Amino acid sequence: MKLDILIKNIDFILTMDEKSTVIKNGNIGIKDGKIEFVNIPDSQLMNVEADRVIDGRHRLAMPGLVNTHTHCAMTLLRNYADDLPLEEWLFNNIIPVETTLKPEDIYWGTKLGIIEMIKSGTTSFADMYIHMDDVARAVMESGIRANLSRSPFFFHGGSTDELIDECQDCSDYHRKWDGAGEGRIKVYIEVHSTYLFDEGTLRASAELAKSCGTGIHIHVLETLNEVEVSKSKYGAGSVEVCEKFGLLDVPVIAAHCVYLTDSDMDIFKEKGVNIAHNPTSNLKLGSGIARIPLMLEKGLNVTIGTDGTASNNNLNMFEEMHIAALLHKGTNRNPALVSAVDALRMATVNGAEAIGFKDEIGRIEKGMKADIILLDIDKPHLFPINNPVSAVVYSAQGSDVDTVIIDGKIVLDNGNLTTIDEELVKHKVGSITERISGARS
């Protein structure tokens, strides 16, 4: 048998299959972008050849992490404004800068975010931001997998004709990029939120998603303020509004979901809506804490996102898993809630389903696309390992990742990026941030 990549003698493989099976001292074969086998016996391994053999000793293999909600190019605004009330943060600091950002800025900011994600073990992400053509270009070149959502409407009001034109642009974007990069890109429709849209634009977005045969990525009930606004604007809660205007008739990534009522959860369960839990961002902006244990109990598909780096301030999914596993135990005074394996499933297999790659990625199983990360576990903070699932969720750092494979290609090779020139990206982003800071001071 001839493979592209063979990983041998891996200390632990966290398969994240249905039983979250952990394999000790295993191997993985990769061919044509897919997992050809997991853990064949040594007798069969003797007949295997591979273009590249990776030594898996002192390594833990697991599915690449899936970041289900971010605004990647906000790396440009990392640590730009912190510890501020939400309105002052957003309207006086973030949005004034965002309006000055050009397509090229977004391209470089996205590249920087992708570098950070790859280096900390994220192999796919769901993005919603501005200048999405440039985001797609960065994704194509870097080899990462992404669900990209573009908004048909940019909140300026406008005539019906203008709205129709914008829907056409969005439909063109979907046609151009959906399935690109040998299927690495999926395109959804961005609906920012029910509070920034109105009935007309919400209904039009739902129709657009249906006509494109795709899904919707939306912010839902991030703040108490949204609860109030929805009541006064629609006389109903955001989730009911989503349902009424057809937004839940397509696949949905619902980000935040801090203020879901019990019946909102039941609606989301019935409609198969995917939850993107963003614990760091929700804490940092003082938004509140989503009732994740209840969502898990009701069987919703809960996943994890970082949100943008202006409200986090990194794209490190190891931190996000860690906080997701800790937070709800403490706030509910119950150490058995959101177990390590729950958090790990949220960040892998659940995430894969949420961003439209169900049964394609998120597990290490024969036939799945090869999105795999290796952690160097020869570190003092991972010793003794005792329980590899706990080690990944409670002890590991993003920097423990040393090798990243996406779609069967090595994009991080023993710590070295193979598809992106990091120094060039830093140089370009450096110039952009100088311009931004100059405008501020």
Added chain:
Amino acid sequence: MKLDILIKNIDFILTMDEKSTVIKNGNIGIKDGKIEFVNIPDSQLMNVEADRVIDGRHRLAMPGLVNTHTHCAMTLLRNYADDLPLEEWLFNNIIPVETTLKPEDIYWGTKLGIIEMIKSGTTSFADMYIHMDDVARAVMESGIRANLSRSPFFFHGGSTDELIDECQDCSDYHRKWDGAGEGRIKVYIEVHSTYLFDEGTLRASAELAKSCGTGIHIHVLETLNEVEVSKSKYGAGSVEVCEKFGLLDVPVIAAHCVYLTDSDMDIFKEKGVNIAHNPTSNLKLGSGIARIPLMLEKGLNVTIGTDGTASNNNLNMFEEMHIAALLHKGTNRNPALVSAVDALRMATVNGAEAIGFKDEIGRIEKGMKADIILLDIDKPHLFPINNPVSAVVYSAQGSDVDTVIIDGKIVLDNGNLTTIDEELVKHKVGSITERISGARS
């Protein structure tokens, strides 16, 4: 001028002085274990010679982190039992193993913890555990700074004569180790808690601390259960009990403090008690969330600890600062609470005061002992840096630390440990954990 160490061209120095001054492109001189100067002009720098010159480009210098509450050798039980109710975790999993641990096990477990702490930027820690002579030996050899507390009583009841003998042992321990390692070790008296002690042992402990001229390290109100037990055992709250029996008449590190009442806080403020906030452990064990913003408002000295690795599961103070800065914003729905600089002060200058090294460490200022860490900030997740204080608290990882100086000596040199043989420690700990696992299965 002849120095031991000169660090030149440092991108940022977070001094943590009274105004938390940040110096751009600065230098630090170190001589005889102390900081000789901070940021002298280039004209003076020309006349400086040093045995070792460190290039500070792409580096951020800050005071070493102070971990004010841990049980270091619990590294042996890392990821050993997770996601369990407290009683099952403690009484069925942790304590049965602890009773089998020998002095030599504690020595190696402590060494492993010290490696992890040094590599993630912690330069001093406050420890309470068993076989404290072996902890002191590990501290001496590794070059780290520590506040070590030994308990006079081991909860077995016993006659008055036995209690007097044990007090004598504890006093001997103080005499032997306090001030050792050229002042790197301070010895406090461990009082596990008011609920595991009784009036006699509490009063005896307070007297012992006074007679030794030292302080006390104690767990206070970690759980709701302790609130109940204290009521039924003493007819009063734990803090009132501490005050009544004289425990607060000496310097105190009070760990956890999850269930302090407002008046408990006032007592602690009046008595100058230091709070060791352990957010990860309190979340992970489902204990609850300490009311840190109110403590800060009342002017208490709040510091940060990791607790042991069986309830964390690492000794990473960067994670701990991060979570301390995020958590209270979210639970109080106020993004202005516990700012990045608050968290950084808690983990440095406040911690230094709490563990008995006030005005000796915790700040980068002329005349202070040189406990300094350097972060390699040439990392994608720290770019653009924008605000170096935010970057350290919200974006950095423990693994960004590449150089650690304690008491003027380099103990981590560009990622390499200079005082501890990591492979030997792992080998020894590996044998111990095999024995523990064998006994369990």
